[in-house]
Amino acid sequence: MAEKFPEVEGGGSLILAWQVKNKKVLVVGGGEVAAGRILNLLNADASVTVISPTSGLNPEVAHRVQNNQVTHLDKKFEPSDLDDPDITMVLTAIDDPEASSQIWKLCKEKRLPANIADVPPECDFYFGSVHRDGPLQIMVSTNGNGPKMANIVRRRIASNLPPNMGDAIKKVGRLRKKLREVAPQVEEGPKRMQWMSKVCVQWSLEDLCDMSEEDMETLLESYAPDRVPSLVDVRGPWEFDGSFGWACVV
Amino acid sequence: MAEKFPEVEGGGSLILAWQVKNKKVLVVGGGEVAAGRILNLLNADASVTVISPTSGLNPEVAHRVQNNQVTHLDKKFEPSDLDDPDITMVLTAIDDPEASSQIWKLCKEKRLPANIADVPPECDFYFGSVHRDGPLQIMVSTNGNGPKMANIVRRRIASNLPPNMGDAIKKVGRLRKKLREVAPQVEEGPKRMQWMSKVCVQWSLEDLCDMSEEDMETLLESYAPDRVPSLVDVRGPWEFDGSFGWACVV
Missing domain, CATH: 3.30.160 (Double Stranded RNA Binding Domain)
Structure with missing residues (x-):
C-alpha cells in the first residue's frame, strides 16, 4: 500500500500575505482602480508613491494625497521612476496599454514584482x-x-x-506573545504550540475575548504543568474584596 | 462636509494571489514544513526545485520526488544555486538559522522574494x-x-x-469566457461586467451549477438587449421530445 499524501490540485494561485510595512510601493495612475490598490497598500502600512498628473486623480486618491497618506508625483511615468532601489513593488492602473506594457517590461528587467491592471499576462500577482x-x-x-x-x-x-472573531484573535496573539516571554527557549516550540492550540480549541470565542491581562498571567501559570483551565477556573474562587467588586483569591 | 472615503486600517498584510505557473521556485529543505510549502506551490502549478540531501527528505517530500512532481537536488544549499536567472521565489525550511540568514541576504541582493520559515523578519511574505x-x-x-x-x-x-460554490464559480467563469467571445470590444467592458454581475446575483447557486453549455448559449442571446432571464426562462417553453425526457423548443 502506498502511503497517503495530499493530492495535488493544480490551477490555483499561491496566496501569500505580503509584508510591505514601510516598504516603498509605486502606483502608476490615480483613477478608481488605483484608489482601491492604494487602500489595500495603506491597510498593510506600505509607503505608497502615486505617479499621476493631478488632473488624473479621482476624489479618493486626491483625498489620500491631501492627507499625506501617500507621496504624490504630479507627472506621467518615466522609466527613471524605477531607478530608486528601495522600490519593492509596482502597480499600474492607467488607460494606456502601450505605456503599461513598457512598465511591465522594465519591472521584469529589474526583477520588480508588478501588477498591470486588466492585463492578466502582465501580472506577477492578482488581487x-x-x-x-x-x-x-x-x-x-x-x-x-x-x-x-x-x-x-x-x-x-x-x-x-461571529462579530468577535477579530477580538478573540487579538487576545490569542497577546497570550502567545506573553507565553514566548515566559518560555522563550527554542526547544519549547512544540510544547508552546500544542498548549496554545488547546487554549484555542477548549475556550469559547466569548471567553477568549473576555480574557484580561490578569487572566492571561494566571492562565500562563498552567503552561509549565501543561494544563488548560477554563476561564472560570482561571478566575475562581472569588470573594468580595471590599472595594469596587470581586477580586480573585490567588 | 468632507467626502467619505474608506478609512485606512493599518496593521494588515497585502494579500495577493501570486501567479507561479511554470515558474521556477526554489525550496531549501525537505522536512515537514517544506512538504507543506511544496504542496502549496504544486497546487499553483509552480515548477519546484527542492534542495536537500536525500537523508533529509520526509516521506511526503520523498513521494513528490519519486513521482517527478518536483526536481530534486541531493545536496546542501550553495550560493551558486541562486545563479539561475529563472528562479522567481525562494522558500527555506531548514533547522540552520545561520544558513537561513545567509540565504535571505543573498536573495535580497538579487531582489528575489523569499520566505525563511519561522523567521518573520526574514520573510517578504507569510503563508x-x-x-x-x-x-x-x-x-x-x-x-x-x-x-x-x-x-x-x-x-x-x-x-x-455551500458544497457547490466551486462548481458555480466554474460555470460563471465559463459563461464569462463565452461572453467575451460574443462581445470582445474593450468598450463593452462595463456592460459585460454589469450583465455578469446581474447573472451572479439573480441566479441561485444551484441554477448556476446546472447551467449547461447550451443554456449558456441561450442565455448569452439576452446580453445584447441587456436582459437576464432565469434558468427556467432560458430553458422553456418545454415539451416532451419522445426520447429520454424533456427537450427545449428553440
Whole structure:
C-alpha cells in the first residue's frame, strides 16, 4: 500500500500575505482602480508613491494625497521612476496599454514584482476580495473566474463569522506573545504550540475575548504543568474584596 | 462636509494571489514544513526545485520526488544555486538559522522574494491557511496572531459554504469566457461586467451549477438587449421530445 499524501490540485494561485510595512510601493495612475490598490497598500502600512498628473486623480486618491497618506508625483511615468532601489513593488492602473506594457517590461528587467491592471499576462500577482476584522484577513480568489462571485463569497463569509472573531484573535496573539516571554527557549516550540492550540480549541470565542491581562498571567501559570483551565477556573474562587467588586483569591 | 472615503486600517498584510505557473521556485529543505510549502506551490502549478540531501527528505517530500512532481537536488544549499536567472521565489525550511540568514541576504541582493520559515523578519511574505474548492481559494491570515486560530476560522468558513460554490464559480467563469467571445470590444467592458454581475446575483447557486453549455448559449442571446432571464426562462417553453425526457423548443 502506498502511503497517503495530499493530492495535488493544480490551477490555483499561491496566496501569500505580503509584508510591505514601510516598504516603498509605486502606483502608476490615480483613477478608481488605483484608489482601491492604494487602500489595500495603506491597510498593510506600505509607503505608497502615486505617479499621476493631478488632473488624473479621482476624489479618493486626491483625498489620500491631501492627507499625506501617500507621496504624490504630479507627472506621467518615466522609466527613471524605477531607478530608486528601495522600490519593492509596482502597480499600474492607467488607460494606456502601450505605456503599461513598457512598465511591465522594465519591472521584469529589474526583477520588480508588478501588477498591470486588466492585463492578466502582465501580472506577477492578482488581487482578490478581502474581508478584514482587526488582525484577521480573509482573501477570496476565484482565480479569474469572476470578481462578482468573489464578492458574493466574501460577503457570505463575513455575515457568517461571529462579530468577535477579530477580538478573540487579538487576545490569542497577546497570550502567545506573553507565553514566548515566559518560555522563550527554542526547544519549547512544540510544547508552546500544542498548549496554545488547546487554549484555542477548549475556550469559547466569548471567553477568549473576555480574557484580561490578569487572566492571561494566571492562565500562563498552567503552561509549565501543561494544563488548560477554563476561564472560570482561571478566575475562581472569588470573594468580595471590599472595594469596587470581586477580586480573585490567588 | 468632507467626502467619505474608506478609512485606512493599518496593521494588515497585502494579500495577493501570486501567479507561479511554470515558474521556477526554489525550496531549501525537505522536512515537514517544506512538504507543506511544496504542496502549496504544486497546487499553483509552480515548477519546484527542492534542495536537500536525500537523508533529509520526509516521506511526503520523498513521494513528490519519486513521482517527478518536483526536481530534486541531493545536496546542501550553495550560493551558486541562486545563479539561475529563472528562479522567481525562494522558500527555506531548514533547522540552520545561520544558513537561513545567509540565504535571505543573498536573495535580497538579487531582489528575489523569499520566505525563511519561522523567521518573520526574514520573510517578504507569510503563508496562511487556505481553503480550496476548485477555482475558489480562500486564504485566512491572522497576521501572526495565531496559526491555530487561522485553521479554526478556515474550517468554520469551509463548513458554512455551500458544497457547490466551486462548481458555480466554474460555470460563471465559463459563461464569462463565452461572453467575451460574443462581445470582445474593450468598450463593452462595463456592460459585460454589469450583465455578469446581474447573472451572479439573480441566479441561485444551484441554477448556476446546472447551467449547461447550451443554456449558456441561450442565455448569452439576452446580453445584447441587456436582459437576464432565469434558468427556467432560458430553458422553456418545454415539451416532451419522445426520447429520454424533456427537450427545449428553440
